[in-house]
Amino acid sequence: MVSILSSLEGRLEHLENSVIPMHNSTQNLLQLKGTTQKTLFYLDDAISHYQAVRDTDKVIIQGPTGRLSDYLACVHRLKKAEEYFQQEDPDGPELNMLRGRLESAKSQLESEFQVLLGRYSKPVQTVRILDVLDKKSLNGSAGGVEEVQLIPQTRLQDIISISTWLIGEDAALTAKRRVSASKFKTRSLERNPSHHSQGKLEPSSFFTNKSYCSKLKTQSLGRKPSIENKPSMDSLGKLKANSLFTKMIGLKSFGKFKTLSLDRKPSLDKNSSLDSLGKLESSSSFTKVSTSKPYSRLNIPDIRQPSLESIPFLPRDSTSHTFPSCKPKPPASTSYILPYFRPKPSSAFDLKAHYAMVRSNQLDCSMKGLKDHKSRNLLCPVLQSRRVDSAVKKNKKTGRDSILHIEIETYMACITAFLSLAKSEYTMVSKVFPLNCSNTFETLIQVALNQLIQNGENIVSSVRRACSRHDYTALVAMLPVLGRLLEEDKEFNMLLKCTTSGTLAKFSKLVTSMKTLAARALTDFSAHVKNNPDRESMSKDGTVHEFNSNTILFLQQLLSFADAVRSILYPHDVDSDTVTMEVSSSVQVDVQHDTGKVLEHLQYNLQSKAKVYEDHALGAIFLLNNYNYILKSIKKSSLFEVVKTSGRDPEVEYGELIEQQKQVYQHSWLKVTECLTEKNLPTFKPGDKLKEKDCQVIKDKFKSFNEGLEELYKAQKAWAIPDREQRQAICQAQREMVSKAYIAFLLRCDHDFSKHPERYHKYSPAQVEEMIERLFDISA
Incomplete structure (x- = not known):
């Protein structure tokens, strides 16, 4: 068993000794493979940088026209190659060659930017601007001003691509200069660290330091320090x-x-x-x-x-x-490669300044085109009417009013057009120059904005001259302009918030001058209504005076511009809602008081004008027509509610004044009706023979009646009461009074008072009524 285990252990050891070196070799080979692949990758990248000039010169020579995306890709490759050589070989010739190519590419891109911007920057057509104005008028103040497309989208994208690269190039160059300056400063401190440390020494110790003076002397003589001061070999x-x-x-x-x-x-x-x-x-x-020691x-x-x-x-x-x-x-195979050259320093191309100049010219041309179109269309009807009516041609005031009206209508259109075009310009400049476009936009709109402000100041000057002549209709014409400026105030503030305070102050100054002029004119208007000396333009038929109609029209239009009146009476802005409600109520009270005061002064002025007529009946007709016009005009407008809110009932008040004038008019017929009374008329019974004295009395009464009727009919036939209801009412009352008296007189004197009664009895009762019916009728 022990032998088996020993044998197994030996075999395992042998196997381990055989596998581990193989494993280590495999790991080394894998590591070498990864290193080789990485090396090849970096080598390919380096080779691509060396071949960047040769591969991109053909596209660079052809230029960016028609192939902007490919051109920018080549420029990007050159830029990457420049960064590579800047880091790896900053003293090599490749870097200078790449910089030359990039300078050439930058010049071509600047030229392409100028060409695209000049070719596709055109004034906006007047028809498109008028469409924007029509949509704005339909939407009212609820909708904002619509923008217009200034440059086709595809070309605008090309301009954006070029400007993005050029701005990035300028930013990189600026950053590189800062880094170079920082490195230069650091190296200077490293070479002479004693400058910084000895800067805190006293002057005496600074110049008495032996080592420093020795070093300074040695460097000034162009020699190396002696060996004694260095650590030898x-x-x-x-x-x-x-x-x-x-x-x-x-x-x-x-x-x-x-x-x-x-x-x-x-x-x-x-x-x-x-x-x-x-x-x-x-x-x-x-x-x-130099050294004396061997190598x-x-x-x-x-x-x-x-x-x-x-x-x-x-x-x-x-x-x-x-x-x-x-x-x-x-080499011969690459003959299209440009020879290396170092570009000569040229004047720097200011991209933003050129863009602002081109777009400013186009914006100014667009505004001038709209102004000419509106002025021409509004002036043609005026000229045609002046050719037809020679009286209008001789009236200088009418001509001035027409010209001022044309200027104001044109100016209101220019306000909205400028807002639309300026918003479009800001949208485009923010795309072309995403970073720090405020200065460019401010320079771009200066010419058009200055012209717009100048036109507004001209209108203010014209209105001021008109008010000095007591022609306050010009102020009424200016109120729509002030209302439009106040309506677009938020839009202007949002648009000009990126500009300097001076640019925004121009708009605010114009609005302030209009408010000041309007406030002063409103103060003078009430006094002028009371003391208007115009008594020469009195109508011969007793119709409504022009001053009366202008005054009522002025009050009506004044109340139709509530925001403008509020800004005039209270020029300071208010933020709190509570304060705003209080100011609104105060403005309402002031308007009611001023309106009632103007109407009282107008009534006093009309009464003084009526005294110009020698015939009191005609003066009564004059006052009747004017009072009736005031009442009808007040009832048709918001003036009725304003006057009624102040505690006065205009319908009752002016109704009483009209009845008074009717009574004054009826007094003019007393000389006719008094002839028909029984005063001095002889008493006799039917069938009695009249005495010669009694016959003469009857003849005189008929004669006085006929003469008075004919005289009144001849005079009052030329008078006019334009209001049909008032004319019918006053004729009906007069007809009934005269006809009743005349019929009674005829029944009383139905005797043979003359051999020729037709000489005295000229008019029948029907004829008398018909004559009274034809009074005051202009069409009769």
Whole structure:
């Protein structure tokens, strides 16, 4: 049993001794395989970087037009190769060649960016802007302003791709410069650490330090420090080893470069290598270290397996060597490869500035096109009407009002159009320049925004001049503009919040100037209504005065812009809901008070104007028409509720005023009806023969009646009461009064008072009623 176990143990031991080495060999082979595969992978990657210029030159020469995606892929490959050589071989010729290709590619991409942006940046068609305005008018203030497409989506994507690469390239270059500056600063401190440590010494100790002064003197004379100040032979050996190692590295890089340029294996000719080495040694760019010790005693490491840790690298001024530059000749099979050149420094292309300039011009052209279109369409009907009506042509005020109306209508359209186009521009610039697009957008909209603000200031100046002439209809025309600006206030604030405070202040300043002008005009308007001296434009027929209709129209339109009135009366913003409700109630009270005050002043002004008429009956008709117009206009608008809320009943108040004027008018017929009374009429019985004296009295009464009727009919036939109900009511009352008196008079005087009664009895009662019915009827 023991022998069996011993035999089994021996066999197992033998088997183990046989398998374990095989296993170890297998593991080593697998490890070598993985290492080989990894090495091959890195080698292929390195080879691809060496061949990047040759593989991409054909696409780079053709340019990015029509093949932008392939072009950017090639540029990306060149960029990766540059990063590789920057890390692995920063002093090699490949890096300079790659940088030259990248500079050329960058110039081509900048040119392509300019071409695409200039070719597809066109002013927005006026028809498209008008469609946006129509949709905005249909949606009202509930919906926002719709954006428009400025550049086709495919071309915009190309512009975005180019700008993304160019901006990334500029950012990488900036970061690289910062790193280089930081490294330079660090190296300078490493080379002269005493500058930092001795910076805290006193001036006397700084200049009396013997070691520092000795070192400074030695460096200023261009000599090396003496051997006495160095640790003897070890340092000299390290210096020489460093110099020799650097020469061999340069020789190796030169051979590699020559191999790639000639597209063949490096030559192992011994003489050429020695010649190159001899040239390197004789080059004046190498730093030579003088020593009196033989080379055999120097500690030189094996350069075939250099150990970076064992080589004490010296400062940059002792180890940086410059090798002779050799330009490789391209092989015949790759004739399309561009020769290497170092691009000349050119003026930097400001991508964002160029984009802002191009888009700013297009935005300004779009706004000018819309303005010209709206002005032309609104001006044509005015010119046609002025050709037809010569009176309008002579009226300068009507012409000024028409021009101001055209300017305001055009300006309101431009406000919405600018908001839509500016939002579209911001959306596009945020895609083209995702990071820090605020400055570009602000520069882009400056020209159009300044023009918009200037047009608004021109309107404010025109309204101010009109108000100085007491033409407050211009203020009514400006209220829609102020309402539109207040309506779009949130949109403007959201759009301009990314700009500087100066840009946003331009819009706020315009709104403030309009509010200030409107507040001052409202204050002057009430006093002007009371003391309006216009008595020359009184109508001959007693119809409604223009000043009365303008005043009522002004009040109606003033109340239709509640937000504008609120901002005028209370220009300061309020945030709290409670405060807002209090302000709204205060505004309502002020509007009620001001409206009632204006109506009282208007009533006083109309009464003073009625005194211009010599005929009191015509003055009564004038007041009746104006009071009736005020009542009808108030009942049709929100003025009725405003006046009624203040504690006054306009229907009752103006109804009483109208009845008073009717009574004043009826007094004008007293000279007709007094002739028909029994006063001075002789008493007689039917069938009695009248005396000559009594006949003469009857003749005089008929004569006075006829003359008074004809006189009143001739004068009042030219008067007018446009309101049909009022005209019928006043004619009915007058007809009944005169006809009743006339019929009674005829029944009373039905005697033979003349041989020719037709001379005195000219009108029958029916004819008298018909004459009264034709009064005040313009169409009669």
